[in-house]
Amino acid sequence: MNGTGRHGLKHVIWDFNGTILDDLELALESLNSLLRARDLPVVTVEEHRERFRFPVSEYYRDLGLEIEGDSFAALSDEYHDYYMQHVSSCPLHEGVDEVMSQLAERGVRQYVLSAMHEPLLLRCIQGLGIESYFDAIYGLDDRLAHSKVLRGRELCEAHGIETERTALIGDTEHDIEVARDLGILPVAAAWGHQASGMFDASTALVADSPLEAQRLLAAETVIVA
Numbered sequence: 001m002n003g004t005g006r007h008g009l010k011h012v013i014w015d016f017n018g019t020i021l022d023d024l025e026l027a028l029e030s031l032n033s034l035l036r037a038r039d040l041p042v043v044t045v046e047e048h049r050e051r052f053r054f055p056v057s058e059y060y061r062d063l064g065l066e067i068e069g070d071s072f073a074a075l076s077d078e079y080h081d082y083y084m085q086h087v088s089s090c091p092l093h094e095g096v097d098e099v100m101s102q103l104a105e106r107g108v109r110q111y112v113l114s115a116m117h118e119p120l121l122l123r124c125i126q127g128l129g130i131e132s133y134f135d136a137i138y139g140l141d142d143r144l145a146h147s148k149v150l151r152g153r154e155l156c157e158a159h160g161i162e163t164e165r166t167a168l169i170g171d172t173e174h175d176i177e178v179a180r181d182l183g184i185l186p187v188a189a190a191w192g193h194q195a196s197g198m199f200d201a202s203t204a205l206v207a208d209s210p211l212e213a214q215r216l217l218a219a220e221t222v223i224v225a
Contacts, residue, residue, distance in 0.1 A: 009108055009217055011161050013152070013184070014100075014134075015170030016114035016121060018192030021128070023083075023090045024048075027193065030083040031063075034075060040064045049195040054115070054174035084120060088127055093191055095210035100133045102214060112137040113155055113168070113178070115148050135159060148178050156182060169213055176204045187213050 017023050024045065032042040040063065043051070053059050056076075057067045065075060103110055110133050114121050118139030125131050138155045140148070156163060161184075168179035171192025176199065179186035186204035190196035199206045207213035 008165065009106075009167060010165035011109050011111070011167075012103055012217075013111045013113050013155070013161075013166065013168040013179075015168070015172070015175050015189065015192075016112050016116060016124070016139075018171040019169055019175075019189045020092060020096050020112070020130075021087075021090050021124065022093045023087065024193060026083060026086050026090055029086070030079050033082050034065060034079060035063060038065065046195075049193060050198070052172065052193050054172060056115075080117070080120065087124055092128060092130070093210055097130070099210045099214045100130065104133055109135050109159075111135055111155060111159070111161075112139075113148055113152050114139045115174075116140065148174065149181050152178050152182050167217055173198060176200075179204070187216065189213065 014020055017027070028043065028045060028048055031048070035042050043063065051059065051062060057072045060067050060072065060075060065071075067075065100110060112121070112125065112134055114137075116124070116139045118137075118141065121139035122131075122137060125134070125137060131137070136155060136159055138151045140151060152168075155161065156166075163183040166182075166184040167187050168175060168182070168184050169187040169189050170176070170178070171189040172194050176186040176188060180203065188194075188196070188199040188204045188206040189210070190199060190206055190208050191210070196206055196208060205213070205216045207216055
């Protein structure tokens with residue numbers, strides 16, 4: 001990591017899918033349902049964690065799915081129709097609730113920044129009963145899972161977030177890019193949709209569990225991206 005800071009942690013921005021929510025198997029089932037319907041090879045958990053990336057449309061292209069024109073929007077709707085039928089069965093990742101509780105006890109303000117369609121995101125978080133942890137929940141205005149950078153800027157501006165006292169915890173390289181763009185500390189959640197080998201430890205703290213992420217953050221006396 002570059003630089004050191006003078007202040008303690010004041011804000012934590014969480015990604016949702018794969019970071020808070022343990023939805024890897026469901027996401028893979030939803031994706032493979034698209035692939036099977038088109039006679040394309042299905043993806044294993046290991047392959048997914050080594051290949052998944054943003055924008056999601058490019059990942060779909062890699063897998064042989066047609067994304068031109070309105071096709072990606074239709075694929076996204078098909079994926080989400082399957083996903084939302086089963087998402088209520090997905091639990092929190094082990095340790096996430098404990099970490100959020102500890103952060104709340106320390107007075108750290110918490111937020112969600114997700115590439116999920118915001119109405120779906122709110123429904124999922126309410127179903128898990130964890131909405132009280134968050135000062136704000138930001139998703140995207142469609143199902144296409146484009147970049148989260150703009151929404152991240154809006155979140156920081158709307159809530160007066162001091163970026164030098166903030167960490168973003170997310171399970172994809174895109175989350176790390178978002179954090180770097182916003183000037184906040186990136187924490188790679190290597191328990192989610194991308195394997196730990198996908199992250200550069202020189203540009204982000206890399207944690208294999210939520211509790212390890214908490215320990216890493218506790219050791220950070222200065223937060224400067």
